[in-house]
Amino acid sequence: xxxxxxxxxxxxxxxxxxxxxxxxxxxxxxxxxxxxxxxxxxxxxxxxxxxxxxxxxxxxxxxxxxxxxxxxxxxxxxxxxxxxxxxxxxxxxxxxxxxxxxxxxxxxxxxxxxxxxxxxxxxxxxxxxxxxxxxxxxxxxxxxxxxxxxxxxxxxxxxxxxxxxxxxxxxxxxxxxxxxxxxxxxxxxxxxxxxxxxxxxxxxxxxxxxxxxxxxxxxxxxxxxxxxxxxxxxxxxxxxxxxxxxxxxxxxxxxxxxxxxxxxxxxxxxx
Amino acid sequence: xxxxxxxxxxxxxxxxxxxxxxxxxxxxxxxxxxxxxxxxxxxxxxxxxxxxxxxxxxxxxxxxxxxxxxxxxxxxxxxxxxxxxxxxxxxxxxxxxxxxxxxxxxxxxxxxxxxxxxxxxxxxxxxxxxxxxxxxxxxxxxxxxxxxxxxxxxxxxxxxxxxxxxxxxxxxxxxxxxxxxxxxxxxxxxxxxxxxxxxxxxxxxxxxxxxxxxxxxxxxxxxxxxxxxxxxxxxxxxxxxxxxxxxxxxxxxxxxxxxxxxxxxxxxxxxxxxxxxxxxxxxxxxxxxxxxxx
Amino acid sequence: xxxxxxxxxxxxxxxxxxxxxxxxxxxxxxxxxxxxxxxxxxxxxxxxxxxxxxxxxxxxxxxxxxxxxxxxxxxxxxxxxxxxxxxxxxxxxxxxxxxxxxxxxxxxxxxxxxxxxxxxxxxxxxxxxxxxxxxxxxxxxxxxxxxxxxxxxxxxxxxxxxxxxxxxxxxxxxxxxxxxxxxxxxxxxxxxxxxxxxxxxxxxxxxxxxxxxxxxxxxxxxxxxxxxxxxxxxxxxxxxxxxxxxxxxxxxxxxxxxxxxxxxxxxxxxxxxxxxxxxxxxxxxxxxxxxxxxxxxxxxxxxxxxxxxxxxxxxxxxxxxxxxxxxxxxxxxxxxxxxxxxxxxxxxxxxxxxxxxxxxxxxxxxxxxxxxxxxxxxxxxxxxxxxxxxxxxxxxxxxxxxxxxxxxxxxxxxxxxxxx
Numbered sequence: 001x002x003x004x005x006x007x008x009x010x011x012x013x014x015x016x017x018x019x020x021x022x023x024x025x026x027x028x029x030x031x032x033x034x035x036x037x038x039x040x041x042x043x044x045x046x047x048x049x050x051x052x053x054x055x056x057x058x059x060x061x062x063x064x065x066x067x068x069x070x071x072x073x074x075x076x077x078x079x080x081x082x083x084x085x086x087x088x089x090x091x092x093x094x095x096x097x098x099x100x101x102x103x104x105x106x107x108x109x110x111x112x113x114x115x116x117x118x119x120x121x122x123x124x125x126x127x128x129x130x131x132x133x134x135x136x137x138x139x140x141x142x143x144x145x146x147x148x149x150x151x152x153x154x155x156x157x158x159x160x161x162x163x164x165x166x167x168x169x170x171x172x173x174x175x176x177x178x179x180x181x182x183x184x185x186x187x188x189x190x191x192x193x194x195x196x197x198x199x200x201x202x203x204x205x206x207x208x209x210x211x212x213x214x215x216x217x218x219x220x221x222x223x224x225x226x227x228x229x230x231x232x233x234x235x236x237x238x239x240x241x242x243x244x245x246x247x248x249x250x251x252x253x254x255x256x257x258x259x260x261x262x263x264x265x266x267x268x269x270x271x
Numbered sequence: 272x273x274x275x276x277x278x279x280x281x282x283x284x285x286x287x288x289x290x291x292x293x294x295x296x297x298x299x300x301x302x303x304x305x306x307x308x309x310x311x312x313x314x315x316x317x318x319x320x321x322x323x324x325x326x327x328x329x330x331x332x333x334x335x336x337x338x339x340x341x342x343x344x345x346x347x348x349x350x351x352x353x354x355x356x357x358x359x360x361x362x363x364x365x366x367x368x369x370x371x372x373x374x375x376x377x378x379x380x381x382x383x384x385x386x387x388x389x390x391x392x393x394x395x396x397x398x399x400x401x402x403x404x405x406x407x408x409x410x411x412x413x414x415x416x417x418x419x420x421x422x423x424x425x426x427x428x429x430x431x432x433x434x435x436x437x438x439x440x441x442x443x444x445x446x447x448x449x450x451x452x453x454x455x456x457x458x459x460x461x462x463x464x465x466x467x468x469x470x471x472x473x474x475x476x477x478x479x480x481x482x483x484x485x486x487x488x489x490x491x492x493x494x495x496x497x498x499x500x501x502x503x504x505x506x507x508x509x510x511x512x513x514x515x516x517x518x519x520x521x522x523x524x525x526x527x528x529x530x531x532x533x534x535x536x537x538x539x540x541x542x543x544x545x546x547x548x549x550x551x552x553x554x555x556x557x558x559x560x561x562x563x564x565x
Numbered sequence: 566x567x568x569x570x571x572x573x574x575x576x577x578x579x580x581x582x583x584x585x586x587x588x589x590x591x592x593x594x595x596x597x598x599x600x601x602x603x604x605x606x607x608x609x610x611x612x613x614x615x616x617x618x619x620x621x622x623x624x625x626x627x628x629x630x631x632x633x634x635x636x637x638x639x640x641x642x643x644x645x646x647x648x649x650x651x652x653x654x655x656x657x658x659x660x661x662x663x664x665x666x667x668x669x670x671x672x673x674x675x676x677x678x679x680x681x682x683x684x685x686x687x688x689x690x691x692x693x694x695x696x697x698x699x700x701x702x703x704x705x706x707x708x709x710x711x712x713x714x715x716x717x718x719x720x721x722x723x724x725x726x727x728x729x730x731x732x733x734x735x736x737x738x739x740x741x742x743x744x745x746x747x748x749x750x751x752x753x754x755x756x757x758x759x760x761x762x763x764x765x766x767x768x769x770x771x772x773x774x775x776x777x778x779x780x781x782x783x784x785x786x787x788x789x790x791x792x793x794x795x796x797x798x799x800x801x802x803x804x805x806x807x808x809x810x811x812x813x814x815x816x817x818x819x820x821x822x823x824x825x826x827x828x829x830x831x832x833x834x835x836x837x838x839x840x841x842x843x844x845x846x847x848x849x850x851x852x853x854x855x856x857x858x859x860x861x862x863x864x865x866x867x868x869x870x871x872x873x874x875x876x877x878x879x880x881x882x883x884x885x886x887x888x889x890x891x892x893x894x895x896x897x898x899x900x901x902x903x904x905x906x907x908x909x910x911x912x913x914x915x916x917x918x919x920x921x922x923x924x925x926x927x928x929x930x931x932x933x934x935x936x937x938x939x940x941x942x943x944x945x946x947x948x949x950x951x952x953x954x955x956x957x958x959x960x961x962x963x964x965x966x967x968x969x970x971x972x973x974x975x976x977x978x979x980x981x982x983x984x985x
Binding site: 034035037038039040060061123127132133209210213214215216222223225226227228233234235 | 602606607610611614632633634635637638641642645646648649651760818819822823824825838841842843
Binding site: 009012015020022023025029037040042080087090095096103109110111113114116121122143146149205209220224225228238245246250254257264 | 280302394536540552
């Protein structure tokens with residue numbers, strides 16, 4: 001038994017190492033002098049540590065603008081999602097009405113529609129709404145993702161009714177119940193939903209590529225893509241850019257690790 | 272509940288649902304219908320469009336490149352979905368319950384790639400897999416394996432991208448699955464142990480059946496996302512070698528934004544919609560997930 | 566997370582999000598800016614940056630907004646920005662993609678503000694090769710530069726292989742001998758197609774096809790599937806499949822920058838990159854592999870995307886910018902590495918004294934003058950034809966398809982693209 005357990009531990013450490021090596025290699029490459037980047041034999045320890053690639057990148061590309069844009073779009077999408085899904089989830093989970101099951105089934109089916117494939121018609125719709133190249137245009141389709149509503153509904157439906165009944169006796173209407181009962185006990189679910197939708201928007205690629213064409217509204221994934229030229233990739237710059245793009249994620253992850261992990265666990269375990 | 276109450280509730284429910292429904296209608300439902308409408312036209316965004324019936328669809332199915340893209344998408348999905356789920360599940364099983372010393376660090380290392388955006392993932396792996404300066408082929412050579420040219424062999428390129436996708440996404444599935452595993456009561460396993468069931472039997476007779484709904488649900492969501500994969504190929508191979516990694520989403524993107532043939536691109540989108548929605552629906556019904564989700 | 570915590574963070578999130586609402590959205594023309602969007606991304610982007618900085622200093626009234634990057638998405642952006650009514654006033658296109666976006670460009674000699682050349686106070690003759698701008702009799706742009714492929718070689722490797730580093734092989738025999746010598750010392754000899762990306766393999770083959778006096782398109786049909794096509798593609802395939810000068814699927818730029826590659830075919834724009842990598846290099850045109858000496862090439866054109874509002878004012882500003890740009894054509898050549906298509910720049914003694922001229926530009930400039938650099942045929946569907954052909958030339962190069970099959974299927978796909 002004991003040997004088996006150590007074997008399992010060993011396997012875990014090995015996998016973790018393998019999984020993380022690419023990120024380490026990225027970081028090492030980012031601080032290498034240019035001539036050493038393209039070596040046929042890997043050099044893990046650079047002859048000197050240089051931050052010139054970061055400087056060059058920041059001088060050439062509006063990296064912080066990309067970062068800010070990404071952050072704003074993700075925040076906008078998250079904020080809108082939280083507001084609209086709160087009401088919709090309440091209607092789907094806490095109210096008895098005819099047609100509820102039909103709407104819920106439709107919601108589940110809607111989750112099976114890959115929303116990226118809508119990008120061409122969506123492009124023209126968003127254009128007609130005058131929202132092309134705006135953060136709102138980038139965020140609204142993300143806020144319409146059925147998965148968010150599903151997650152919140154699954155949480156709301158498991159809240160015991162006694163609290164709600166007590167509130168009702170105290171004379172609370174639906175808005176009162178939502179505000180005083182449902183939302184306070186659902187804070188972990190909101191955390192989970194926000195984290196889910198924030199990460200999703202943060203990494204979103206396809207729709208941003210199409211809807212955000214102007215340079216001043218580019219997001220981080222699209223901006224980094226512009227570092228891949230027609231043929232040549234300057235890997236030193238690329239790795240510096242990738243590393244800098246990774247840094248905020250790493251820092252936020254280290255601070256909020258517990259919340260993120262438990263948030264995703266919660267989002268996933270409901271069924 | 273009395274009927275009048277239900278009706279009143281119905282009005283309130285509608286009111287509460289309205290903001291979401293409007294959003295969903297404009298940005299998810301209408302585009303499907305509108306996309307179909309566009310696909311029936313020779314669409315000209317800056318002039319007049321011409322109605323041409325189903326000609327775009329006919330042209331597509333006569334185009335070997337489109338059929339190839341359809342095929343590539345299925346091959347990618349066939350590799351990526353099991354890989355992502357399997358790796359996620361294996362990680363979850365390995366990390367189940369927190370007895371592992373340093374488990375948090377291991378978990379962090381396995382999960383972290385999920386936080387990278389697709390451009391970083393694609394660029395990084397392109398660098399790692401380069402036949403000359405990449406460290407993956409280098410270390411394969413060191414251990415005596417002759418590495419294939421990962422991103423330039425028609426047979427290997429899609430599985431390679433699937434592995435990269437698994438590296439990127441499996442951590443997320445790991446967290447989800449582990450939460451599911453931890454929710455299985457310990458006494459079930461204890462009882463099974465007392466009955467003399469080994470860990471393999473326990474896995475197949477307790478873990479798997481109890482995890483079934485969450486695995487299947489994850490499978491459908493992974494499928495929906497996998498069939499529309501674009502970022503990885505756009506950054507790593509641009510569809511090559513030849514057209515070996517040209518998937519539907521890339522074909523659609525190129526038709527729309529390189530050839531400016533929006534009508535045909537919309538047709539690709541609609542076909543993709545029909546396929547993905549159809550497959551999900553079938554899986555959903557056949558596997559009877561409906562009752563387990565409500 | 567307690568409730569207060571949650572409320573605080575959601576408030577913060579909402580505020581940031583709301584900030585996102587008000588930020589962008591006005592079109593460049595409306596706020597009095599001059600928006601110049603190029604497809605440059607490497608050394609040539611740096612060059613354009615430097616030029617625009619100078620123009621800014623000289624013309625503080627011109628509120629210039631320069632954006633660059635993303636070659637691959639550039640044409641989509643250009644087209645979509647016109648569709649969206651938020652187009653830049655000035656763009657840059659490659660001549661081989663020029664006709665595919667012709668719909669969204671002004672005829673520079675007949676804009677709503679009149680003839681741009683008149684507004685600039687210049688004549689067509691001031692530009693070198695004015696005719697490159699013509700599409701169906703109209704000029705949809707202004708010539709910026711002529712760019713193209715040349716061979717960059719590593720002088721240290723040449724020395725090591727016992728070759729004269731100051732004299733690049735002038736004939737096919739000499740070239741082959743040099744490659745064999747480099748292979749013998751354990752280095753990679755030759756990469757014909759830059760990073761090895763699909764389109765560069767096609768371009769490398771096209772130059773060989775032209776060298777063998779073959780044609781790519783003729784009378785609106787694919788014309789390359791003949792003996793000349795086979796002979797030229799076979800030669801390219803043999804580089805990696807038979808002669809052992811390289812392997813398929815490698816990235817020549819990586820190899821060259823690692824100092825492992827003897828000869829790399831790459832574009833005029835490689836100049837700054839190779840300088841920064843501190844490689845001891847030379848540059849030359851390829852020898853005549855078959856009958857003619859040819860290298861693949863193209864043109865960059867300055868184009869004026871259609872504006873949605875206040876066209877005249879926008880075009881006036883464009884003309885003003887272009888007028889301020891013309892004195893900097895030679896700087897474009899010096900830093901961007903391509904041959905500037907402005908007569909005064911071509912005879913500028915400053916340019917001839919520059920390091921670029923000494924290292925690479927004199928080679929490209931002479932090749933351009935001698936007609937060695939050849940551009941793709943003009944056709945509205947040329948982009949579709951190219952993307953139809955590319956997969957097959959790459960498969961032949963990779964050895965996964967015979968040369969004969971590849972050409973037959975490429976011909977088929979190209980004709981399909983031409984018909985649709």
